Amino acid sequence: MFGESGSGKTVLVSSFYGAAQESSFLKESPFNVVADDIGLGNRLQKSYVGMRDRAIPPETTRFSATPYSFSVKMKNGGNEAAQKRPFDVLRLVWHDYPGEWFEEDPGSAEEAARRVDTFRSLMMSDAAILLVDGQKLLDNAGEEERHGAGAEPGPVTVR
DSSP: OOOOOOOSSHHHHHHHHHHHSSSHHOOOOOOOOEESSSHHHHHHHHHHHHHHOOOOOOOOSOOOOEEEEEEEEEEOHHHHHHHOOSSEEEEEEEEEEOOOGTTTTTSSHHHHHHHHHHHHHHOOOSSOOOOHHHHHHTTTTTTGGGGTTSSSSSOOOOO
């Protein structure tokens, strides 16, 4: 997942995991989402509940990246169903990192090295999501090329 500070990277990973733990999801879904690190799973669940129940966003990711690893496991449905499953376990790693890394210079050589390692991991991923702040696009209409949105500035529509 790529996005600047405040774009919703931590909100999205917390929502993904937290919603997958809801009883309605567990009842209806053909699979379970399990955090490979129980402590990180608990942190995501706590963030999700805070957003859901009290509209409190997760704490900002400030200094280091956190890879969240999940196992998506198909539920058992008998031998015949087990033979027709497309997979038994799918491993998903979600890299969360401080969005300021796109906007600020590193504070130390150690931080610069962490950034490089994190971005190497991101670039080796099989899939990526790019988060774009629609309000910033609207606020900076006509200056899109300055922000890497393309060479041709044009109208911005936010819906």
